[in-house]
Amino acid sequence: MVKIEHGRLQEHPIVDFKRGKEVTIYFNGQPIKAYEGETVAAALYAAGVRVFSRSFRWHRPRGFFCAIGKCSACMMEVDGIPNVRTCKVYVRDGMQVRTQSGLPDAEKDVFSIFDDVIDRVFPHGSHYSKFTTSKKARDFMVKRMRKFTGFGNPPRAVFQGKAEVEEIETDVLVVGGGPGGMSAAINAGKYGAKVLLVDENPFLGGQLIKQTHRFFGSAKERAGTRGIRIAGILEEELNNIENIEVRKETRVFGIYNGEAGAYQRLNDDEGKLLRIRAKKIVVATGAYERTLIFENNDLPGVYGAGGVQTLMNVYGIKPGNTGLIVGSGNVGLILTYQLMQAGVNVAAIVEAMPRIGGYFVHAAKVRRLGVPIYVRHTILKAIGRKSVEGAVIAKLDDRWQPIPGTEKEIKCDFICVAVGLSPTHELLYQAGCEMKFVPELGGIVPLRSKFNETSVKGLYVAGDVAGIEEATAAIMEGRIVGIHAAVTLGYGGEEAKKELEEAVREIEEFRSGPFGERIVNGLKKCTLESEVVS
Amino acid sequence: MKVAVIGGGVAGLSAAYFLAKSGVDVKVFEQKYLLYGASGRNSGGLTLQFNNEPLIRLAKRTLELYDSIQSEVGFNFLLRKDGYVKIASERDEAKLKEEVEFQRRNGVNVELVEPEFVRVLFPDINTSAFSVASYFADGGVVFPWPVVWGLAKGCRELGVEVYDYTPANVELKGNELIVKANGESYKVDYVINAAGAWSNEISKQVGVELGNKVYKEEICVTESLKPYVDPYVMDISTGVYFSQSMRGEIVGGILGSETTTLETKASLDFLTSYAKRITELVPKLRGMAILRQWAGLYDVGRNGMPVIGETKVKGFIQLNGFGRHGMSLALAAGEGVAELIMKGRSSIIEPFKP
Ligand SMILES: Cc1cc2nc3c(=O)[nH]c(=O)nc-3n(C[C@H](O)[C@H](O)[C@H](O)COP(=O)(O)OP(=O)(O)OC[C@H]3O[C@@H](n4cnc5c(N)ncnc54)[C@H](O)[C@@H]3O)c2cc1C
Ligand SMILES: Cc1cc2nc3c(=O)[nH]c(=O)nc-3n(C[C@H](O)[C@H](O)[C@H](O)COP(=O)(O)OP(=O)(O)OC[C@H]3O[C@@H](n4cnc5c(N)ncnc54)[C@H](O)[C@@H]3O)c2cc1C
Numbered sequence: 001m002v003k004i005e006h007g008r009l010q011e012h013p014i015v016d017f018k019r020g021k022e023v024t025i026y027f028n029g030q031p032i033k034a035y036e037g038e039t040v041a042a043a044l045y046a047a048g049v050r051v052f053s054r055s056f057r058w059h060r061p062r063g064f065f066c067a068i069g070k071c072s073a074c075m076m077e078v079d080g081i082p083n084v085r086t087c088k089v090y091v092r093d094g095m096q097v098r099t100q101s102g103l104p105d106a107e108k109d110v111f112s113i114f115d116d117v118i119d120r121v122f123p124h125g126s127h128y129s130k131f132t133t134s135k136k137a138r139d140f141m142v143k144r145m146r147k148f149t150g151f152g153n154p155p156r157a158v159f160q161g162k163a164e165v166e167e168i169e170t171d172v173l174v175v176g177g178g179p180g181g182m183s184a185a186i187n188a189g190k191y192g193a194k195v196l197l198v199d200e201n202p203f204l205g206g207q208l209i210k211q212t213h214r215f216f217g218s219a220k221e222r223a224g225t226r227g228i229r230i231a232g233i234l235e236e237e238l239n240n241i242e243n244i245e246v247r248k249e250t251r252v253f254g255i256y257n258g259e260a261g262a263y264q265r266l267n268d269d270e271g272k273l274l275r276i277r278a279k280k281i282v283v284a285t286g287a288y289e290r291t292l293i294f295e296n297n298d299l300p301g302v303y304g305a306g307g308v309q310t311l312m313n314v315y316g317i318k319p320g321n322t323g324l325i326v327g328s329g330n331v332g333l334i335l336t337y338q339l340m341q342a343g344v345n346v347a348a349i350v351e352a353m354p355r356i357g358g359y360f361v362h363a364a365k366v367r368r369l370g371v372p373i374y375v376r377h378t379i380l381k382a383i384g385r386k387s388v389e390g391a392v393i394a395k396l397d398d399r400w401q402p403i404p405g406t407e408k409e410i411k412c413d414f415i416c417v418a419v420g421l422s423p424t425h426e427l428l429y430q431a432g433c434e435m436k437f438v439p440e441l442g443g444i445v446p447l448r449s450k451f452n453e454t455s456v457k458g459l460y461v462a463g464d465v466a467g468i469e470e471a472t473a474a475i476m477e478g479r480i481v482g483i484h485a486a487v488t489l490g491y492g493g494e495e496a497k498k499e500l501e502e503a504v505r506e507i508e509e510f511r512s513g514p515f516g517e518r519i520v521n522g523l524k525k526c527t528l529e530s531e532v533v534s
Numbered sequence: 535m536k537v538a539v540i541g542g543g544v545a546g547l548s549a550a551y552f553l554a555k556s557g558v559d560v561k562v563f564e565q566k567y568l569l570y571g572a573s574g575r576n577s578g579g580l581t582l583q584f585n586n587e588p589l590i591r592l593a594k595r596t597l598e599l600y601d602s603i604q605s606e607v608g609f610n611f612l613l614r615k616d617g618y619v620k621i622a623s624e625r626d627e628a629k630l631k632e633e634v635e636f637q638r639r640n641g642v643n644v645e646l647v648e649p650e651f652v653r654v655l656f657p658d659i660n661t662s663a664f665s666v667a668s669y670f671a672d673g674g675v676v677f678p679w680p681v682v683w684g685l686a687k688g689c690r691e692l693g694v695e696v697y698d699y700t701p702a703n704v705e706l707k708g709n710e711l712i713v714k715a716n717g718e719s720y721k722v723d724y725v726i727n728a729a730g731a732w733s734n735e736i737s738k739q740v741g742v743e744l745g746n747k748v749y750k751e752e753i754c755v756t757e758s759l760k761p762y763v764d765p766y767v768m769d770i771s772t773g774v775y776f777s778q779s780m781r782g783e784i785v786g787g788i789l790g791s792e793t794t795t796l797e798t799k800a801s802l803d804f805l806t807s808y809a810k811r812i813t814e815l816v817p818k819l820r821g822m823a824i825l826r827q828w829a830g831l832y833d834v835g836r837n838g839m840p841v842i843g844e845t846k847v848k849g850f851i852q853l854n855g856f857g858r859h860g861m862s863l864a865l866a867a868g869e870g871v872a873e874l875i876m877k878g879r880s881s882i883i884e885p886f887k888p
């Protein structure tokens with residue numbers, strides 16, 4: 001059913017992987033086969049590379065982890081430039097890629113012995129308190145320590161890319177092209193506001209891109225459609241509105257008093273700094289995955305669900321042979337059958353709660369495929385030296401403590417942690433929004449008006465960054481902020497105001513069911529004084 | 535004797551440390567966390583390259599104190615004396631030469647050097663981006679955080695109460711100095727105003743006009759690289775400076791400018807100006823990612839000199855106005871203030887009296 005070649009899926013029942021031209025890249029001097037359009041990290045993974053770097057202090061192995069440029073585990077030297085996130089750079093024929101930490105390289109690092117001894121000899125913080133009384137000893141220590149610090153190699157080449165600055169003025173800037181951001185752009189744009197939408201990825205769709213399954217949720221027209229399709233529909237709508245400009249591979253790195261700074265990648269050799277003055281800014285940066293605390297949770301092969309989905313559904317690369325899934329929410333369940341679909345075994349799903357978290361239909365499907373689900377269980381540790389070779393799970397008692405004697409070893413070569421998401425809120429903090437920890441919404445979120453405007457005037461949030469919910473809610477929130485931004489800029493007249501009221505009503509209705517209760521409770525904790533549209 | 539220090543930066547903590555060593559009952563009040571002020575936000579450059587004698591004396595003594603305090607407190611400030619280099623473009627050549635001559639006359643071992651000399655210290659520097667340099671071999675870089683932590687540790691071990699998240703105000707009742715903080719009033723014999731950029735306001739509370747100027751300076755770090763930049767480099771023509779931290783980040787910024795608001799927002803203008811000049815100076819930094827940026831505030835005293843000593847209000851002592859050089863000056867200033875309180879006078883701080 002699924003053919004695998006060089007670690008890559010060849011045929012898949014749902015996704016059709018179109019690979020580019022074959023190229024050769026060099027990894028620590030060794031040639032590796034890759035295809036244009038693949039990221040360096042994906043190509044290395046497909047070639048069986050598991051250790052991508054070594055940790056700063058203990059020299060523990062670090063592997064491909066988030067796949068979306070957020071964790072820095074994949075940083076390598078690329079063509080002489082250090083600290084390049086290889087999961088965000090595309091392969092090019094003849095590219096020279098080197099690991100940076102470890103002697104002689106990350107894989108065979110002789111300093112990995114630090115992992116066993118350093119904590120005893122130099123426990124954390126001891127560099128401030130050991131050998132301090134004699135000046136000689138101190139100076140010597142500082143010199144020695146300096147030899148061992150630092151992550152990347154000093155740059156060997158001058159980056160040849162062109163760097164330009166472009167200044168842009170627009171009515172509305174939308175940061176993030178997931179369902180929330182696309183919907184915000186469409187709804188501000190359709191009333192005539194000039195909109196610029198940017199996304200750091202080379203494609204729009206955000207999380208939806210990885211969702212090869214039919215969607216749950218109650219959006220009338222879209223439940224039952226595959227996530228990937230929904231992204232396509234929104235993108236088409238977006239492209240049909242003339243006053244919306246879309247820039248992909250453009251990452252916003254800061255919001256400074258109504259001006260956003262962004263870096264747009266044009267091609268391998270060119271990029272530019274965008275200085276975007278916008279009257280309204282919508283932040284729709286989505287969320288990222290949480291992890292769990294257990295022994296060896298940093299071992300290569302321990303992933304977030306999203307990382308595995310990216311590998312498998314975006315790049316068509318097999319994450320491993322047998323996986324263990326931690327978490328039985330919808331994400332964990334869906335991922336399980338996506339894996340099985342791609343011909344990967346799933347050894348088990350463990351769930352700390354006494355019952356399965358996700359919808360019954362998904363659970364039933366997984367059970368039919370013969371995957372055991374252990375409720376009231378947790379993962380105690382990952383086994384392996386350089387990458388995952390197994391895991392130990394155990395049963396939990398009523399106080400969430402592992403019960404001695406119930407440990408069970410599971411054979412697997414990767415572990416997938418699917419325990420939920422947290423909002424990608426850095427831009428909001430940096431912009432100066434008032435923030436609050438609201439567990440119901442998944443983490444630290446901004447205070448907002450009922451139109452999702454934050455405490456920074458003219459700065460809105462939509463989608464998972466405002467609180468972890470789902471694509472349907474993201475689309476609905478996008479609609480509210482898009483229209484509100486347009487209306488307050490003088491676009492759309494009475495018609496827009498009416499639609500705004502309707503949009504607010506619709507989301508309230510959507511959240512009025514039992515699944516919305518948690519969200520509604522969360523929202524009560526972070527509402528700014530409501531605002532009236534004049 | 536009771537002393538209250540307002541401000542938990544390097545200046546205030548140093549004064550508290552030396553007073554406590556003499557057995558004085560000291561309390562330090564910090565409005566936010568330790569490291570909130572300039573002392574937690576600076577680039578840690580240490581030098582004696584000043585253009586007046588009292589400053590050179592203060593800086594010399596401070597360098598000595600770094601050695602002794604680390605030993606006494608048992609804390610490593612991660613200080614490296616790998617040299618401090620000032621570089622200049624053609625138009626500032628005369629200025630730099632004059633400065634070097636003055637410093638040499640005052641016993642500072644600085645040298646005027648060619649760009650090629652700097653390239654030997656740091657091979658990646660672009661020698662055509664500047665025309666002359668001055669090199670002070672015994673200067674260097676200190677990591678400011680352990681300086682503050684270490685001083686606070688030393689203070690606490692000597693019985694000093696260091697209160698964080700505790701804004702303090704001073705009141706003059708007749709001849710009595712009252713410090714209000716924590717919802718309590720403390721009657722004290724001395725108040726040391728070491729509130730950095732906030733010193734003007736504290737001073738006003740007892741009716742003393744201070745008139746320090748407030749500057750805001752921005753700075754940033756790149757991703758970490760294996761250490762290969764040893765000296766601290768300061769371009770006096772553009773104000774751009776850089777060094778490499780113990781963690782390997784390239785730390786760099788642009789000398790600050792006067793501001794009227796006490797805010798520390800970072801700006802995009804800074805990033806672009808800094809990136810432009812730093813990549814002229816070190817072209818190989820072009821592909822580097824910037825990890826963090828931030829800003830800090832410091833106060834500059836009259837004629838660019840710190841303000842240190844007792845005011846017309848008996849017991850109210852200024853210890854502020856250190857400008858861009860507090861890390862190089864403040865330890866000796868704190869020691870001087872302690873001496874002033876204990877012995878009635880201190881020659882090293884005499885030239886800076888309010
Ligand atoms: C496995 C899985 C299954 C799911 N199944 C369903 C389902 O069946 N039904 C359902 O309704 N929902 C489902 N969801 C949830 C749904 O995918 C998300 O709620 C939705 O995608 C959130 O949309 P968003 O626009 O807020 O964020 P995202 O889709 O995460 O998009 C955010 C975008 O912002 C971009 N971005 C971030 N930072 C920057 C920056 N600084 N500069 C530029 N761009 C930036 C990112 O690249 C990304 O494209 C599922 C999620 C997962 C992980
Ligand atoms: C970006 C930057 C780079 C720098 N680089 C260097 C360098 O390379 N070399 C060098 O020598 N110097 C440098 N400096 C300057 C140096 O940091 C300062 O001169 C020095 O830290 C001043 O110390 P301070 O204790 O006087 O002030 P601060 O460290 O600012 O301490 C004052 C403290 O008082 C507190 N405070 C204020 N009001 C109250 C109140 N009412 N109650 C309680 N607490 C209060 C503040 O919160 C603050 O923490 C730099 C500064 C900046 C901003």
Ligand code: FES
Binds near residue numbers: 065066071072087
């Ligand atoms: S940053 Fe590349 S894997 Fe996380």
